[in-house]
Amino acid sequence: MSPGAGRAVLLERPGSHRLVTAEPAPPGPGEVLVRVAAAGVCGSDRELYEGNRAPDYVRYPVVPGHEWSGTVEAVGEGVDPALTGRACVAEGFRNCRSCDRCRAGETSLCSGGYDETGFTRPGGFATTLTVPARLLHLLRPGTDLRAAALLEPAAVVAAAALTAAARPAERIAVVGAGTLGLLAVQLLAAGSPAELLVVDPRADRAGQGVEFGGTGARTPGQLGPLAGRYDLVVETAGAAGSAAGAVALARRGGRVVLTGLPAPGATGLDPTELAMRQITVHTVFGAPSAAWAHAVRCFEAGLLDPAPLITHELPLEGYADAVKLVGGGDPGVGKVLLRP
Structure with a gap:
């Protein structure tokens, strides 16, 4: 050599x-x-x-x-x-x-x-x-x-946040508490939501979301009373049923951003439900230049750690x-x- x-x-x-x-x-x-x-x-x-x-x-x-x-x-x-x-x-x-x-x-x-x-x-x-x-x-x-x-996964999260255009005092849920999910919690917490729920089947990982700025943590089995509550739901899990679960959490007229990539065979979204409840669904794959710049700014400002x-x-x-x-x-x- x-x-x-x-x-x-x-x-x-x-x-x-x-x-x-x-x-x-x-x-x-x-x-x-x-x-x-x-x-x-x-x-x-x-x-x-x-x-x-x-x-x-x-x-x-x-x-x-x-x-x-x-x-x-x-x-x-x-x-x-x-x-x-x-x-x-x-x-x-x-x-x-x-x-x-x-x-x-x-x-x-x-x-x-x-x-x-x-x-x-x-x-x-x-x-x-x-x-x-x-x-x-x-x-x-x-x-x-x-x-x-x-910062690469942070840029993906920044792309989701910019697409979602979260406003202060909104009720927000993040589905998934892996790397993308926890970074999303940090970034969304900086926007002063009224509520920031973290959802993950692993109770300890969902609880970690509270340490990252969430206001509460639940497993999917605990979400029944919360259906239709959230202005914005950011899905990061990429599990078979997580996209459908994210839509169920959104209020009528709410917004859902899907960032996870599930394996073939995932539960599909019901177009009738989306239309009748007027749910807006966005998807994110990778990150454009603007999202990278936003992620770097947030990192250097200490909003993302x-x-x-x-x-x-x-x-x-x-x-x-x-x-x-x-x-x-x-x-x-x-x-x-x-x-x-």
């Missing part, structure tokens, strides 16, 4: 990976080379490993890792040299910037085709990675880069163990990081 060489997890195909030597290539025009500080492992990384991700949203072999933070190590032609040494995160979607959706600011809906770091491009389970400089979001000196690795979610930190050699931890059902497992 040469002095400048690094390492990367290469997922050659579902269930088959190896740790490889990765020689950092000089960044090309408009690109930056980033040294990774920490990278989060999430449910979609487990799907990637198990081969359950839709074929249009993955390209094997791939270096996984779409949640990461790091420091700019080198810049390519046309990039401001002052970026070198700056702490950063970066958007995952490689949007084209020229289609109608990109020009409207909806960069996560780019019609140029799906292309994302960690799924179709090399990701953050590596010593270094190269990304377009235009996708960077810079962080203040001294930023906790462990916590900043969670992902650090308490982190329970495990492993080296790159622990990739397979990290995947087993995520979604394994152990209530003691929160956010798992790889530390290259």
Whole structure:
């Protein structure tokens, strides 16, 4: 291994990976080379490993890792040299910037085709990675880069919050108390809701939502009296019945934002119920640039603090163990990081 060489997890195909030597290539025009500080492992990384991700949203072999933070190590032609040494995160979607959706600011809906770091491009389970400089979001000196690795899921939550347009004194429920759910609780709590309920079948995880700013916690079996109560319901669980359960919690004329991605066979929504109760349903997949910027602002203002979610930190050699931890059902497992 040469002095400048690094390492990367290469997922050659579902269930088959190896740790490889990765020689950092000089960044090309408009690109930056980033040294990774920490990278989060999430449910979609487990799907990637198990081969359950839709074929249009993955390209094997791939270096996984779409949640990461790091420091700019080198810049390519046309990039401001002052970026070198700056702490950063970066958007995952490689949007084209020229289609109608990109020009409207909806960069996560780019019609140029799906292309994302960690799924179709090399990701953050590596010593270094190269990304377009235009996708960077810079962080203040001294930023906790462990916590900043969670800014990708925070951006998804920010996209949901911006879409929902929550107003002060509204009654809000968050369905799911995983990483997305607890970050959503933090962000929504900053908007002064009258009520902020956290719902999860794991009573201890629902209770953790109260520590993150919720006003109450329930399991799904305790929701009967609360049906039709909430102005806004943000669903983050991605469980088979969680979308339908979220709609049941919404009041007539209420709003529901779905961010979870359930497996095939999930309970469908009843269009008659939606129409008769005049429920507005929004969906979120990924995050546009505006949501990333909002998440970073909230993080640096102290309104989002992902650090308490982190329970495990492993080296790159622990990739397979990290995947087993995520979604394994152990209530003691929160956010798992790889530390290259």
